[in-house]
Amino acid sequence: xxLRACLRTKPGLTGLLSQLSSCSSHGAARMSPALVAQRxxxxxxxxxxxxxxxxxxxAVMRMQSPPVNSLSLEFLTDxxxxxxxxxxxxxxxxxxxxxxxxxxxxxxxxxxDMYGKSPEHCVEFWKAVQxxxxxxxxxxxxxxxxxxxxxxAGGCLLSMTCDYRIMADNPRYxxxxxETQLGIVAPFWFKDTMINTxxxxxxxxxxxxxxxxxxxxxxxxxxxxxxxPEDQVLTTATETMTKWLAIPDHARQLTKSMMRxxxxxxLTSNRxxxxxxxVKFITKDSIQKSLGMYLEMLKRRKA
Amino acid sequence: xxLRACLRTKPGLTGLLSQLSSCSSHGAARMSPALVAQRxxxxxxxxxxxxxxxxxxxAVMRMQSPPVNSLSLEFLTDxxxxxxxxxxxxxxxxxxxxxxxxxxxxxxxxxxDMYGKSPEHCVEFWKAVQxxxxxxxxxxxxxxxxxxxxxxAGGCLLSMTCDYRIMADNPRYxxxxxETQLGIVAPFWFKDTMINTxxxxxxxxxxxxxxxxxxxxxxxxxxxxxxxPEDQVLTTATETMTKWLAIPDHARQLTKSMMRxxxxxxLTSNRxxxxxxxVKFITKDSIQKSLGMYLEMLKRRKA
Amino acid sequence: xxLRACLRTKPGLTGLLSQLSSCSSHGAARMSPALVAQRxxxxxxxxxxxxxxxxxxxAVMRMQSPPVNSLSLEFLTDxxxxxxxxxxxxxxxxxxxxxxxxxxxxxxxxxxDMYGKSPEHCVEFWKAVQxxxxxxxxxxxxxxxxxxxxxxAGGCLLSMTCDYRIMADNPRYxxxxxETQLGIVAPFWFKDTMINTxxxxxxxxxxxxxxxxxxxxxxxxxxxxxxxPEDQVLTTATETMTKWLAIPDHARQLTKSMMRxxxxxxLTSNRxxxxxxxVKFITKDSIQKSLGMYLEMLKRRKA
Numbered sequence: 001x002x003l004r005a006c007l008r009t010k011p012g013l014t015g016l017l018s019q020l021s022s023c024s025s026h027g028a029a030r031m032s033p034a035l036v037a038q039r040x041x042x043x044x045x046x047x048x049x050x051x052x053x054x055x056x057x058x059a060v061m062r063m064q065s066p067p068v069n070s071l072s073l074e075f076l077t078d079x080x081x082x083x084x085x086x087x088x089x090x091x092x093x094x095x096x097x098x099x100x101x102x103x104x105x106x107x108x109x110x111x112x113d114m115y116g117k118s119p120e121h122c123v124e125f126w127k128a129v130q131x132x133x134x135x136x137x138x139x140x141x142x143x144x145x146x147x148x149x150x151x152x153a154g155g156c157l158l159s160m161t162c163d164y165r166i167m168a169d170n171p172r173y174x175x176x177x178x179e180t181q182l183g184i185v186a187p188f189w190f191k192d193t194m195i196n197t198x199x200x201x202x203x204x205x206x207x208x209x210x211x212x213x214x215x216x217x218x219x220x221x222x223x224x225x226x227x228x229p230e231d232q233v234l235t236t237a238t239e240t241m242t243k244w245l246a247i248p249d250h251a252r253q254l255t256k257s258m259m260r261x262x263x264x265x266x267l268t269s270n271r272x273x274x275x276x277x278x279v280k281f282i283t284k285d286s287i288q289k290s291l292g293m294y295l296e297m298l299k300r301r302k303a
Numbered sequence: 304x305x306l307r308a309c310l311r312t313k314p315g316l317t318g319l320l321s322q323l324s325s326c327s328s329h330g331a332a333r334m335s336p337a338l339v340a341q342r343x344x345x346x347x348x349x350x351x352x353x354x355x356x357x358x359x360x361x362a363v364m365r366m367q368s369p370p371v372n373s374l375s376l377e378f379l380t381d382x383x384x385x386x387x388x389x390x391x392x393x394x395x396x397x398x399x400x401x402x403x404x405x406x407x408x409x410x411x412x413x414x415x416d417m418y419g420k421s422p423e424h425c426v427e428f429w430k431a432v433q434x435x436x437x438x439x440x441x442x443x444x445x446x447x448x449x450x451x452x453x454x455x456a457g458g459c460l461l462s463m464t465c466d467y468r469i470m471a472d473n474p475r476y477x478x479x480x481x482e483t484q485l486g487i488v489a490p491f492w493f494k495d496t497m498i499n500t501x502x503x504x505x506x507x508x509x510x511x512x513x514x515x516x517x518x519x520x521x522x523x524x525x526x527x528x529x530x531x532p533e534d535q536v537l538t539t540a541t542e543t544m545t546k547w548l549a550i551p552d553h554a555r556q557l558t559k560s561m562m563r564x565x566x567x568x569x570l571t572s573n574r575x576x577x578x579x580x581x582v583k584f585i586t587k588d589s590i591q592k593s594l595g596m597y598l599e600m601l602k603r604r605k606a
Numbered sequence: 607x608x609l610r611a612c613l614r615t616k617p618g619l620t621g622l623l624s625q626l627s628s629c630s631s632h633g634a635a636r637m638s639p640a641l642v643a644q645r646x647x648x649x650x651x652x653x654x655x656x657x658x659x660x661x662x663x664x665a666v667m668r669m670q671s672p673p674v675n676s677l678s679l680e681f682l683t684d685x686x687x688x689x690x691x692x693x694x695x696x697x698x699x700x701x702x703x704x705x706x707x708x709x710x711x712x713x714x715x716x717x718x719d720m721y722g723k724s725p726e727h728c729v730e731f732w733k734a735v736q737x738x739x740x741x742x743x744x745x746x747x748x749x750x751x752x753x754x755x756x757x758x759a760g761g762c763l764l765s766m767t768c769d770y771r772i773m774a775d776n777p778r779y780x781x782x783x784x785e786t787q788l789g790i791v792a793p794f795w796f797k798d799t800m801i802n803t804x805x806x807x808x809x810x811x812x813x814x815x816x817x818x819x820x821x822x823x824x825x826x827x828x829x830x831x832x833x834x835p836e837d838q839v840l841t842t843a844t845e846t847m848t849k850w851l852a853i854p855d856h857a858r859q860l861t862k863s864m865m866r867x868x869x870x871x872x873l874t875s876n877r878x879x880x881x882x883x884x885v886k887f888i889t890k891d892s893i894q895k896s897l898g899m900y901l902e903m904l905k906r907r908k909a
Contacts, residue, residue: 163810163811163814164811179554179558180550180551180554180555180558181550182554183551183553183554184554185554185557185558185561186558188561191561191562195806196806196807196810197806197807198807199502199805199806199807200498200499200500200502200562201499201500201501201502201525203562204466204499204559204562204563205466205467205528207558207562208466208547208550208555208558208559208562209546209547209550209555210550210554222807225811243815244814244815247786247787247814247815247816248786248789248896250789250892251785251786251788251789251790251791251816252786252814252815254791255785255786255791255792255813255814256810256814258791258794258797258813259797259806259809259810259813259814260810286553290551482857482861483853483854483857483858483861484853485857486854486856486857487857488857488860488861488864489861491864494861494864494865502805503801503802503803503805503865504802504803504804504805504828506865507769507802507862507865507866508769508770508831510861510864510865511769511850511853511858511861511862511865512849512850512853512858513853513857589856593854
């Protein structure tokens with residue numbers, strides 16, 4: 001199933017998201033656990049490509065999980081392992097996160113990991129989502145999101161964990177926490193991250209309406225920091241990184257931690273309750289039914 | 304006493320407020336408790352008109368307490384009863400609040416309920432103000448304020464409890480928490496609501512100076528979300544409501560609650576102390592004296 | 607050592623700061639404790655000039671500690687004593703803080719009070735910094751900063767404690783908390799003050815990068831409230847004060863206290879831990895070494 005075909009069916013931004021999510025579930029090849037374990041020993045998994053330049057101290061993490069970098073349990077596990085390796089390498093000071101997939105940064109959490117799954121699976125999945133957020137939001141590295149495509153829901157969250165966001169100035173792309181549009185609710189730490197980024201009022205309206213913003217709108221409300229032509233996203237990220245690298249690491253890290261610690265502590269001390277809330281919510285008949293209807297609708301559209 | 308005459312005496316925004324407040328106290332006809340009880344059984348009281356359209360799930364609440372919709376104990380009681388009825392009706396999903404009075408949305412708390420009254424009366428009055436805020440800020444419905452006139456003090460608070468604010472683009476109207484200009488202090492939950500709406504710094508300056516903003520200024524700082532020509536305020540509110548109705552209720556409600564619960568909990572767990580603070584403050588000789596001088600001044604102006 | 611010569615060596619904003627800091631340490635004449643005690647009885651010390659106009663109720667505090675109003679232990683002590691006197695005088699309702707030094711409001715904390723000093727000295731110094739912040743941020747007076755020159759680090763903090771900031775519209779001046787650029791970390795209450803002024807996201811980026819803003823940029827992010835031509839800074843401050851004086855003191859003071867108390871309480875209940883943190887951090891070999899290298903670098907540049 002081609003992403004392009006997928007995109008053609010409904011041009012609106014929300015439609016884009018729906019289809020991206022759908023693509024993700026059906027297009028992603030599932031791997032055996034043995035294969036996963038094997039790839040983890042190298043710095044590049046099939047779904048994540050990490051290039052670390054020792055001379056600059058900067059790593060580039062490319063998400064390459066076709067078609068739309070959905071954040072599945074497996075993908076999240078790969079991302080966390082890759083991030084942990086970089087974090088432990090003292091010579092790695094900066095990380096640029098970007099996508100190798102066309103038109104999309106990340107379509108967000110993989111719905112197939114929430115639909116028709118056992119509570120045990122949902123627990124594992126949600127722990128991985130928490131872990132991804134904790135690792136990125138609490139990273140000691142300078143993190144820059146090179147948002148070279150649409151970035152709804154979990155994709156937006158991932159970009160918001162970074163220190164700086166550069167987005168491709170393409171009006172067909174969008175970014176935002178649009179969970180309510182799918183009938184689900186962004187958890188408190190998604191909300192906290194967004195409040196820290198764009199403030200209380202903008203977050204309240206964005207989350208209630210599940211708003212997806214065009215790049216221009218996202219820049220205006222401060223959801224991204226800079227717009228550049230699509231082919232300059234990565235080079236601009238690299239140039240911006242140079243500016244951040246000029247700051248002594250220890251002072252920058254202590255400052256970053258001081259800013260983010262209260263928000264991180266809130267989840268750390270409520271992880272189990274948050275997992276329970278998620279699983280209880282997502283396994284509800286009514287929620288499963290609407291996720292099912294949503295997936296059915298996408299299938300019909302693609303037919 | 305005509306509002307128009309009242310407005311003519313002093314053209315400034317603050318002057319407008321002063322006179323609106325004054326009008327409110329003198330113009331409002333007092334009703335007997337029996338009469339009030341009678342009207343409450345219907346969805347329309349003399350001071351509140353509620354039209355609920357079953358086909359859209361949207362109710363419109365018109366404040367029609369001449370001359371300036373002052374929030375008296377009686378009026379607040381009516382508003383709360385009307386809101387509670389709508390809240391209990393599952394088919395009612397959205398509420399538009401607007402004014403039937405010319406040139407004013409609401410002039411705010413009725414000074415006559417704070418001046419020369421027994422501590423017991425002040426207690427009842429303040430509980431009603433708290434109740435109004437708790438009910439509106441915590442409403443499960445989509446609430447849109449159609450601000451078709453000036454909205455100082457408590458009027459501004461009422462509009463800030465809503466999910467969205469559309470204001471008439473008329474430079475003669477103003478909106479803001481101007482309590483300090485009258486020598487009184489907005490309580491902590493007025494302040495919290497404003498911080499949630501426009502942020503800390505803008506709130507600090509606005510509250511210290513008791514600033515009233517023109518519609519253009521209010522839009523700029525985010526105190527209102529949209530300006531439209533005066534005759535389009537209600538139709539725009541209705542159109543906007545359609546957009547909000549597209550979001551599944553349960554997800555939107557949980558999201559709204561997550562955003563507002565900490566602020567609501569702060570008052571809920573401090574209601575009694577807040578009542579005591581208010582009564583202790585407002586019954587002070589010095590405060591009563593300045594309220595009295597203020598009312599005297601208004602009388603002289605009208606003479 | 608002339609400030610002008612100092613400024614000539616490196617035109618960049620950060621360079622300006624570095625040199626200003628350096629100037630401060632070397633240019634400031636040290637006084638004997640006896641001399642200090644003597645001057646304290648008058649409302650004007652050698653480093654602080656206070657003119658109080660009984661007819662308006664407004665005092666102007668001019669910082670005149672050559673060359674760049676560095677906040678040394680001695681200077682901070684003088685400032686606090688002067689502020690306390692004004693605070694106790696009920697007839698003094700407003701305070702304008704400005705600089706008598708050319709091109710600089712204040713260069714911030716005096717590095718010489720942190721370099722090569724005993725832990726006991728560092729304790730005294732940090733207590734004085736805390737005291738200055740507590741007194742200004744919690745002042746009952748209307749405080750307006752007439753920022754007539756550059757205002758990095760502690761100079762920016764001082765201006766942020768005020769109720770209103772007017773800055774000279776000269777692109778050669780800059781303002782910001784640039785601590786990380788020197789390898790040190792702004793403490794939590796610097797951070798809290800900045801969050802209260804410009805919000806969380808702007809603060810996070812500003813503090814991580816140690817950003818110094820031009821007046822135009824500072825206005826845009828809300829770090830200052832108004833820009834005026836350099837020769838009108840003080841007159842504009844005086845005019846602005848008139849507007850603030852129109853508000854009844856007791857209502858304004860209660861409102862200001864309500865806005866700032868949570869932030870003030872956080873330091874008040876953590877003063878000792880904050881002192882210990884500072885002293886432990888600043889007396890580290892690595893930090894002392896980098897402060898030493900920094901001072902060496904400045905000396906070489908001036909040579």
